[in-house]
Amino acid sequence: MNPTIKDVAKMANVSIATVSRVLNNLGGYSDKTKQRVNEAIRELGYQPNAIARGLINKRTQTLGVLFPNVSSSFSSDILQGVEDFAHSRNYSVLVCNTDGEEKRTMKYLQLLREKQVDGIIFSSSMLKDEYYETIKSMKIPVVLISSQSNYPAIPYVTINDRLAACDAVEYLINRGHRKIAMIAGTENDVLTGAPRMDGYLRALRKHRIPIDERYLVHGDFRFESGCKALETLLRTAPDITAIFAASDEMAIGVLSAASRHGLKVPDDLSVIGFDGLQLSNMVVPPLTTVSQPLQEMGKIAAETLIRSIETGETAEGIIVSHSIVERQTVRTLT
Known part of the structure; x- marks a missing residue:
């Protein structure tokens, strides 16, 4: 027969209500009491009934x-x-x-x-x-x-996606870059694509850097689109010195495609990503990025x-x- 909450209360020498409060993290008991209840739960192998609990608290x-x-x-x-x-x-x-x-x-x-x-x-x-x-x-x-x-x-x-993107581009500008391309998100993405592209343009205008349409391409935030975007940039804007990618996955795609073309990052091309994924620290070379604490x-x-x-x-x-x-x-x- 499966143990019940009553069995747990009896073994821990507390009330059923106290066991319920421990199970639901509601407080109102000492650390010693919590320890006794949890030990009784482990020893008995008690499994709380989610349906029954839902009937009580309507959740x-x-x-x-x-x-x-x-x-x-x-x-x-x-x-x-x-x-x-x-x-x-x-x-x-x-x-x-x-x-x-x-x-x-x-x-x-x-x-x-x-x-x-x-x-x-x-x-x-x-x-x-x-x-x-x-x-x-x-x-x-x-x-x-x-x-x-x-x-x-x-x-x-x-x-603040707009401000974060502006900071990323200014980071490149402060390191001497002027021919900065951007791999933006999908063209109709008002959620993150448009604000990040606006941040890129804002940084260029702030530092009076001419906007070159060849330097702006679109992806879909995923790895493959970063690879394709670099191929496009190498054809249409081979003079760029840096790329701001609107996601880490696209930036990592750039690193991969650059390696296939024999380009060294950052010697031949600087790259900064966006997101701060754990993966960005695992690639070679490790990716500089705008990090949001995901x-x-x-x-x-x-x-x-x-x-x-x-x-x-x-x-x-x-x-x-x-x-x-x-x-x-x-x-x-x-």
Whole structure:
């Protein structure tokens, strides 16, 4: 017969209510009591019944997370932060890969409704009206990560993409570069593509550097498009000395394509990325990048969402700081 919460309470010599509070991280007990309860749980092999707990607190202790590309390093870094905090609060996480498709996103939102998740984290995609209306009808909170919506009251966790991109280009300018190309995101991407491109243009104008249309190409933030973009730049703008890529994956694509062409980074070409992925420190040479604290952003989003779930409070948007991580892909021109 499976052990019950009553058995745990008896072995730990506490009330059933105290065991419940320990299981739900609600506080109101000493560290010694918590230790006794957890030892009893381990010794008995007790498994909390999520359905039964949900009947008591009207929650399933489950969060839904939607990404347009769950396999990307960007998404996995954010997810690490979300899961770390969620699990520390005894919440489970359901991850949905929407592939950026409207139909697929709506299908996943319906699935999350059926699973009765307590809240949703929506990342790296525009929260369209139909998505918002569906979540609103579910009567659960939502938090955005690196996302936007037409609803200013929705909490978000993001960086200032425009300022971060401007800082990246100024970093190159301050090291003597003037012929700076940019591999931007998709042309119609208002979420991150447009602000980062605007930051690039702003830095050039600020330093009175002429804007050369040959120096601006578009990708889709992924590795392969970085490779293709360098091929294009080598044909149309072979005089460039530096590249600002709007994602680390595209920057790493540039490193790969440069190596195939016999170009040395940074001796022949300087490269700076954007995101601060863990992967950016693993490539050769290690990538200089504009870092946004992705794991920390995931943690903040999960913490914000769970607070809203448990208190009913509406949180405010949070702009986190970016930084430039200097490694080995940018050289100073003399």
